[in-house]
Amino acid sequence: GNSVTQMEGPVTLSEEAFLTINCTYTATGYPSLFWYVQYPGEGLQLLLKATKADDKGSNKGFEATYRKETTSFHLEKGSVQVSDSAVYFCALSGTPGGTSYGKLTFGQGTILTVHP
Amino acid sequence: DTEVTQTPKHLVMGMTNKKSLKCEQHMGHRAMYWYKQKAKKPPELMFVYSYEKLSINESVPSRFSPECPNSSLLNLHLHALQPEDSALYLCASSRLPGGGNTEAFFGQGTRLTVV
Numbered sequence: 001g002n003s004v005t006q007m008e009g010p011v012t013l014s015e016e017a018f019l020t021i022n023c024t025y026t027a028t029g030y031p032s033l034f035w036y037v038q039y040p041g042e043g044l045q046l047l048l049k050a051t052k053a054d055d056k057g058s059n060k061g062f063e064a065t066y067r068k069e070t071t072s073f074h075l076e077k078g079s080v081q082v083s084d085s086a087v088y089f090c091a092l093s094g095t096p097g098g099t100s101y102g103k104l105t106f107g108q109g110t111i112l113t114v115h116p
Numbered sequence: 117d118t119e120v121t122q123t124p125k126h127l128v129m130g131m132t133n134k135k136s137l138k139c140e141q142h143m144g145h146r147a148m149y150w151y152k153q154k155a156k157k158p159p160e161l162m163f164v165y166s167y168e169k170l171s172i173n174e175s176v177p178s179r180f181s182p183e184c185p186n187s188s189l190l191n192l193h194l195h196a197l198q199p200e201d202s203a204l205y206l207c208a209s210s211r212l213p214g215g216g217n218t219e220a221f222f223g224q225g226t227r228l229t230v231v
Contacts, residue, residue, distance in 0.1 A: 034219060043122075043206055044159065044222040089158055093220075103172065104220060106158035 002027040006090050006107035013080055013114050021075040021110045023064075023090035031092040033057075033066050033073040034104070038087045047075075047088070080114045087111050119143075122207050122223035130231055131197060137226045139190040139207030148190040149220065150182060151206040159206055165190060197230045204228070 007022040025033065032051045036044040048057030050066035050073065057064050062077045073090060090107040120141045129135050139148065146167050151159035164172035165184040179201075181193040190207055204227050208220040 036222075043120075043224040044208075046219045046221070049219050087156075103161055103164070104159075109156070109158050111156075 002031065002092060002094055002103075002105040004090050004092055004105050004107035006088075006110050009109070010111035010113060013112070015082055015114055015116050016079045017114075019075070019077040019080045019084075019112070021088055021090075021112070023073045023075065023107055025071050025073065025090075025092050025105075027071075027092055027094065027105075029094070031094055033064070034091045034093070035062070035064055035073070035075050036089045036091060036106075038089065038109075040086070044089065080112075082114045082116055085112055085114045120207055120209055120221050120223035122205075122226050124226060125224065126227045126229075128229045128231060129194065129197065131199075133197075134193070134195045136194065137192040137205055137207075137228075139192075139223055140188055141209040141221070142188055143209065143211075143221065144187075145209035145211050145221075146187060147210045147212060148184060149208040149210075150180075150190070150192050151208065151222075153204040153206055153225070163192075194228075197228075199230050202229045 003026045005024050034049045035047040037047045038044050047062055048059045050057040053066055053068035055066045064073050064075045087109045089109045091104045093104055123138045148165045150162040152162055153159045161174050162176045163182045168184045179196050183191040204225045206225045207223040210220040
């Protein structure tokens with residue numbers, strides 16, 4: 001079945017530091033890939049997405065590139081802010097017509113804390 | 117409007133109570149989902165409705181009963197819950213079943229505590 005593996009957290013950074021959160025996946029076919037963010041006490045918000053190989057998703061200074069050859073979708077930001085402190089989830093959606101169609105598969109989540 | 121609205125935000129219920137969680141979206145999405153999230157864990161899929169019909173039930177205990185009255189509404193009826201059912205319950209919707217090339221939009225969740 002499909003699976004998503006995220007780097008272990010928590011991650012603690014100083015403001016303006018560079019952020020990388022690694023995400024790799026296992027899936028058949030051509031899944032879509034997502035990064036969701038969850039701020040304390042809230043639901044999940046879509047941060048960015050990519051639907052095919054070599055697509056780059058970007059939003060609010062965050063970027064991730066869909067790398068089929070390495071089955072990866074690493075999240076990066078050049079300069080983090082205190083307000084970026086949250087839990088970040090990498091996720092995939094199965095190929096239409098496949099047995100996993102209709103399900104989001106999440107990674108374990110990475111807690112990011114940014115200090116002033 | 118890209119909002120999924122869930123009510124109530126917080127709910128405390130006894131193990132003999134019956135309560136319902138409600139979810140509403142007006143984006144014209146035809147797939148709606150219930151997820152359960154425990155603290156510091158990723159969401160776990162419970163149910164998927166496609167075109168108002170239940171398409172996926174992830175072996176959820178019968179004390180959880182979903183209902184989709186129309187394309188904009190999704191309910192989760194709760195009865196005889198256990199303390200271990202305490203969690204954040206998230207509703208989501210997407211344009212197509214599975215959101216193959218479309219993302220799922222999540223509500224803010226209902227924080228449920230079973231006492």
